[in-house]
Amino acid sequence: MTSSPATPLTDASEGRFAGRRVLAIGTYDSFVKTAAMIGRRFEAEGASLKLAALAASAGQLSLRQLRAGGVHETVPIVAAQRLVNERLFRDAHVVIAVVDGGRARELFLALAAADLSREPSRPIVAVASPGVVLADHLAGFMSRAPADLVCFNTESDLALYQAAAAEIGVDDTNGIVTGLLGLDHAPRPAPQGRPSVVFFEQPVIPARRMQRLHILGELTALARRFPDADIAIKLRHARDETAHHNARFHLEDLAREVFARGGRPDNLTFTHEPASELLERASLAVTVSSTVAIEAMARGVPTRIISDFGVSEALGTGFFVGSGCLAPMASLTPHMPETVDRDWLAARSGASPDAEALLSRCVGLLQGQDGLGAALPLRSLVPAYGSPDWLAFALGRAGPIALHAPHLIEKPKLGAGLVAAMAKRLRQVRRFTPRG
Known part of the structure; x- marks a missing residue:
């Protein structure tokens, strides 16, 4: 699926994001494609855009998949912990993350460890979905809850998030309804030829x-x-x-x-x-x-x-x-x-995507940070990721993997080997540059 490009301004240098840098990150092909499509909406309003992928599994992207999604830029594949410490991430004003739940937890755990609140500024992090949400609704929503902005496909998805957040004390003011931002909803011409x-x-x-x-x-x-x-x-x-x-x-x-x-x-x-x-x-x-x-x-x-x-x-x-x-x-x-x-x-369905809520909220957050002259506080992992006691226990026993991939440490006999293999893989950086 590809989306109709955002309508460019007459002069992008006068756009709301002129002089701003946006990093769009995904994991697999449809995730990177959607992140890029959202990023291009910022680009149409003056921002410069770079792409990256969070390391998830061996061979997670191919050149054919990227090209099919309209992505022709270089896409570095980087582990979350390494990414948040690189200039690629830290120099961005806005980060658009279209990632699965496990990678979302990995990203926000890495952000908490990096403590970007001590910096003069930090990226505003917004998360979105690559498609309709068919399963694990609340688990997915809470995995993304530490983001500055969480984009929901429908009002009913947002209402479910708000209800769950109210039950355990999560601040739900970061939730916005944008529809499926990776969707092309432009009417097509009548097809010609054979059925x-x-x-x-x-x-x-x-x-x-x-x-x-x-x-x-x-x-x-x-x-x-x-x-x-x-x-x-x-x-x-x-x-x-x-x-x-x-x-x-x-x-x-x-x-x-x-x-x-x-x-x-x-x-x-x-x-x-x-x-x-x-x-x-x-x-x-x-x-x-x-x-x-x-x-x-x-x-x-x-x-x-x-x-x-x-x-x-x-x-x-x-x-x-x-x-x-x-x-x-x-x-x-x-x-x-x-x-x-x-x-x-x-x-x-989320079939009428509208990025304006995302764009305008990002403008407001960036202006607030500029006025503050310091990085905005990071949103807490507690209680979206669990109680303080649980986080202290889990992180103390096994580190971040206990929260973003606990199944890997619970496999008998193979657990240590799998964890070591995963750690080695996530340290790797690979780059793909699609060529026509």
Whole structure:
């Protein structure tokens, strides 16, 4: 998914962020892409922009993934503790962080240890989501709570955060509703040429081998029923690439079993084209619960959410209850009408992103810091990360890893080796410079 670029000012040097430096950081491909898209909104108002990624796993980014997301800059991959001590971070006026919950805790633990409040100034840190929030809502919200600004996709997400914050005493005044800032919601032109059905895969939804075989079988049957239409399967990542969640049963591998019973229809293909380009010509977009469904709905593309496996939180299909778009795969055709409930789309999906709340709050925080002549105080890790007693106990026993990756120290026998391997990997810095 790519977003329509922010409307540039007549003269960016006169923008609200003229002379300011913005650092946009992510983890995996969709995270870096969204961070860059948000960063470009600041750039359109005069800021200079740099990108980086927080180290998460080996091979977490490829050049193809970055290019597909519209990222052509150099993207250093740096561990959080190292990043917050580098000029790249400390010289930034604003840091946009689009990271998973574990990396968010890692980042804010590193910030607390660095104690930037002693500096003449520090970056204003804002966090945002790369897509719809399907699971672990409160855990994810609290992982990001120490940020200066937390961007929420919907009013209901913000309300949940505020309710939980009130229960335990977290300051919730950093919460703002921005919608899905990585979403392109511009209407698309009417598609030309052959009808095109695009299925957008998710790596672990559904997670079971039989479920994924069923999807492939139904898409194959669809291709055979409509030989005059193109059926494309948009893969989340290639076999040798990494995403936030890697596919346990890669569809290209399962396809050998499905096609062995009758071959692959000529009009059925696998693709790694950017989702935005596929939506430009799709007559129907199909998925289980991917964020791309929201983009398709917002852009006027007829969309269906697969209901073959029922409705559940685990599949993310519960998010789409009320959309009017759930349907079994056997009912799919290349010429299905738009059925999305526009009231649901406007109120519940985050499909109308607006960065103004983020931009204006950043302006206010920066001006407040300038007037103070000293770094703004960092927001406390307590109680979002737990009580003072718990933090002292956990950090004293195992250090920051006890809070951002406790599963690594609880594996019998392998724990010490995994921790050592992770520490070594996180010290590494790699740079990618996509080239055309």
